[in-house]
Amino acid sequence: QxxxxxxxxxLVQPGGSLTLSCSPSERSFRYDTMGWFRQAPGKEREFVAxxxxxxxxxxxxxxxxxxxxxxxxTKNAVNLQMNSLNHEDTAVYYCAAAVxxxxxxxxxxxxxxxxxGQGTQVTVSS
Numbered sequence: 001q002x003x004x005x006x007x008x009x010x011l012v013q014p015g016g017s018l019t020l021s022c023s024p025s026e027r028s029f030r031y032d033t034m035g036w037f038r039q040a041p042g043k044e045r046e047f048v049a050x051x052x053x054x055x056x057x058x059x060x061x062x063x064x065x066x067x068x069x070x071x072x073x074t075k076n077a078v079n080l081q082m083n084s085l086n087h088e089d090t091a092v093y094y095c096a097a098a099v100x101x102x103x104x105x106x107x108x109x110x111x112x113x114x115x116x117g118q119g120t121q122v123t124v125s126s
Contacts, residue, residue: 002029002115004095008080009120016085016124022095022117023077031097034078035069037110038091038122047108048093051078058107062088085124092119 008020022034035050035058049069051057057069068081082089096113106112 002026004097004115004117006093006095006117006120009093009122011123011125012085013126014086014124017081017083018085018122019082020080020093020095020120020122021072021077022080022097023075024097024115027076029076031099031115032101033098033107033113034071035096035107035113036080036093037096038089038093039119040088040091043091045094045110047110049080050096050102050107052101052107055101056104058104060108082122085122087124089122090124091122093122094119 003025006022012018032053036048037045038048039045047060049059051069066084070079095117097115098113102112
């Protein structure tokens with residue numbers, strides 16, 4: 001079973017930046033859609049950003065203009081560059097992937113993603 005391997009979480013001060021990376025445990029694994037969800041203590045898992053192989057990258061409103069999701073095709077990975085972090089961004093971040101292309105209306109629905117990482121903690125604190 002392919003697993004998604006995440007890296008890049010940690011502790012950062014408000015206004016700081018972090019980059020999260022995610023790649024499949026098997027280099028040959030092919031996916032169409034890959035992105036990130038997050039879950040803060042006491043809250044439900046929420047969509048952050050996702051990118052499809054062809055046809056767009058999507059963000060939740062609260063991270064637009066601060067986060068940038070990109071594909072690194074040489075590593076079969078995606079990177080989430082997070083800038084201007086604030087306390088509300090504190091959460092466990094989960095990478096997720098779907099083998100098939102997701103329609104636009106479903107890119108933010110976590111049941112549509114079959115493959116998940118273990119999660120990486122991001123803490124924004126002074």
